[in-house]
Amino acid sequence: MTNITFNNLGFNKDILKAIGDMGFEEPSKIQGEVIPVILQGFDVIGQAQTGTGKTLAFGGPIINNLNKSSDGRVSAIILTPTRELAIQINDELIRIAKYSNVSILPVYGGQSIDRQIKALKKQIDIVVGTPGRVLDLIRRRILKLSGVEFLVLDEADEMLNMGFIEDIEKIMESCNSDRQTLLFSATLPSRIKKIAKGYMKPDAKHISIIKNQMTVSSVEQYYYEIKQKDRFESLCRILDVDDPSTSIIFCKTKKGVDELVASMQARGYNVEGMHGDMSQNHRLNTLKKFKEENLDFLVATDVAARGIDVENVSHVINYDLPQDTESYVHRIGRTGRANKKGTAYTLVTSREYTVLKQIEKNTKGKIKRKEVPTIDDIFSAKYQNIVSRVKETLQDDKYKKFTHIATELDEDFSLVDVAAALISMVYEKEISYDYTENNIGSSSSYVRIFLPFGRKDKLNPKSLVNFFISSANVSKEDIGDIDILDKFTFVDISDRVAESVMKKCSGKKLCGKKVRMEFANNK
Template sequence: MENIKFNNLKLDEKILQSIDAMGFEEPSQIQAEAIPVILEGHDIIGQAQTGTGKTLAFGAPMMSMIENNTKISALILAPTRELAIQVNDELTRVGKFKRLQLLPVYGGQPIDRQIKSLRKGVDIVVGTPGRILDHIKRNTIDLSEIKFLILDEADEMLNMGFIEDIEEIIKASNTSRQTLLFSATMPDQIKRLASKYMKKDAKHIKIVKNALTVERIKQHYYEIKAKDRFESLCRILDVDEPSSSIIFCKTKRGVDELVESMQARGYNVEGMHGDMNQNQRLNTLRKFKEGTLDFLVATDVAARGIDVDDVSHVINYELPQDIESYVHRIGRTGRANKEGTAYSLVTPREYMFLKQIEKSTKSKIKRKDVPTIDEIFETKYKNIVKDIKQTLEEDNFKNFIQVATELDEEYNLVDVAAALMKMLFEKELSFDYTENSIKSDENVRLFLSVGRIDRITPKSLVTFISTTANVNAGEIGDIDIFDKFTFIDVPERLVNPIMKECIGKRLQGRRLNIEIAKSKK
């Protein structure tokens, strides 16, 4: 599947337009293998881990093949309301230019509101088995003409005891439908379900999970706000001073914009992406290998084939679209028995994906604070002192003694030395920093009376709080889940809305209590 692009996959032009707007340059393995088979009309069993891009794998071909209609054309079943919302949001972006009507349907939301939306006409329904079955029994959902039935995270649905509900839904569906089943594992129950309800020529697409060796790679993340992304990168580079670094962006435009901004700040940097011709890319790569280029900014596609042993840092300026790409990215450092460093700039909205990466790769990605000016000064000060000492030892400054003598007559030489060091320090800075640290709203730590025993996950918690209290999910900070309770960090101004709307509500069947906790150390 090497070098396949989305526009090679015969998708609808409007779907390709959406994929391009989302910034995806190349399909993941499950997308590259599943999309052509789905477009050919086959039932498929897609076996792939979470974070491999499964939603786009079934969403892009499905939405390419259906048109705006008054009746439901596709039903996607998901095990939890959180996943249903996530899948619906992703499909909304995939179908942005085709203007298909989507509706998430799940428990905990007024059913009357769902019925009203269904009566207006919906093309695609994304829902949980229990609530979908409820609608079928009320005759408010008609699956007799659906073209697609998709079971997402099928093994999770079976683990949660939905097998009977799923079978009832399948029996109520159009028999000539196309059935797409996606699952991370393939237990006997899934095999029996596929054998019973899918076409005999169904295709089984299995994506083998790559192992990741991280012993020599130190992984860290910086939690940032999107508007502070570039300044955060500059602060990190000013403190770490990597000898050789690959910086990854998600899109070609992102590469161009970052290279332009870095070059304006004096960084020795060039970019690589798919729109550059072969000679440009080879020339840039040659300079990077020879060490005449300190930083290489690249997309995942352009970075394929880069074989450089001395990359000290890999920096995810933007996280990739799937876990597989993260694995490939950080594997560019820590080679030839050397230690490597991998940094990721992560907004609160991306925190849940970071946790998926940790779980899938069985590694710990530790949090670091974005450096302050004091920390930057400490780094630069040590470098300046080191350079001065080296110059003094080399004894090749005699031509400047006359100038120093003249200054000595008018100023204190300690003041002169300090002024010169200040000039050197400002020359070394890459950004016009105005504050010692990047300001953000003061966070407050909240104690919640639910935990792991209630099957709480960061994703389910963020979704519950954002929908119940009507707050932006991207503003919810660190989440620490323990067996019987949970701590979350939120901006101070969100404390009252969250406590007012969420206390007393049921989360995973338990009535929720929230209190202000002591500050996180």
């Protein structure tokens, strides 16, 4: 992949401009190999893990080559196993299509079908959806796929595991037979191979990205769930409490690096940035200062950080989530070197949480949750630090030249008050941010619960929410995403009330059956 850029892959200027805005400096492995093949019009079987940049790998070429239908028919359909992934793909496609005149609509269960029907009656070019909802819209004759140019099956093996294969085959039979089919899957079980053989062109290209063993055993990994508006303040709080000696902070874009460096410098941090738009001399000088420990913090993009080889980096902080799992591993591998322990922190919003869990799965590591520090936490950390420094100073005779000043102050003030005033001055100087709220951390964390009921049992989101409220005495705010499938359902419940919900709802009747619930795995 060395020296390959997005400019080499064949995209038009609108797509390249959008990718530039997204901040991606070079393609991931799957993007570099798959994009040119899709742009040439071949069917593709792409075998790669989740978290490798697949959405851009298929979304970029589709938006690049899409011919808008003159009669209002959908031109591309993307099938994905879960509501969360449908939303995630939709959001990414919107960014890729920023300068292209393309309309995109996500459709999935748990959201009003009437609203989706209304949207589909307008000109929609790309539909991203879960198989159950897509098939429902086809049966209602609202979603017509006879003009489809592109069909994407994303996470095909996961859709097989969730029992969607029959639905997928019915959807594929509704599509234009001359379409371009793109199938992405981490594994290729026999049923998926059968679909590929039966529904894809004979000259389909099979592109497999070999999965490297991605582990980082010497690095303690943590994440902070934050609100987007509090991202910078959350970083300041973490740095004020941890007081790391040498840290690399990663941003996704070059613009993000510049903005974060400016904000940190304004708060008094000893920090500089590195990214691809800076001259080679500038980057070398910055790296030299960092290696010689004349900089406390280095803010960088993934590409700019490739040449960084510094042994004493105590912390790596993902200010933004990386594009893929491989980038995450490369980032946090900058700490924990030379048999030393390292610490990696990642800031995520609730919407980014599922991506982080997929990274955790791919790396076979454990990324533990930490709470964003409160003002009380910051005060306690700074207090311990100041007391420790005072004790060290008292062991040295150098402070005694100021004894006469202390004696003068003793005539007018209590020396306890004088000491407190001096500590206050040190504390205010060390605090980097004008904190007002004690706690800004995201208070809602959810766990996923599985129920063996679904659409075939006539379950709907409203009846499920009412069941939880009446049976477990919880509020609507305690209930997160609901994914209702044909035979079973997943629902996110606030971890504060999850155990209570399990206890109070189990054994009660829902849809005419006794409720059996269990905690779901990460999927």
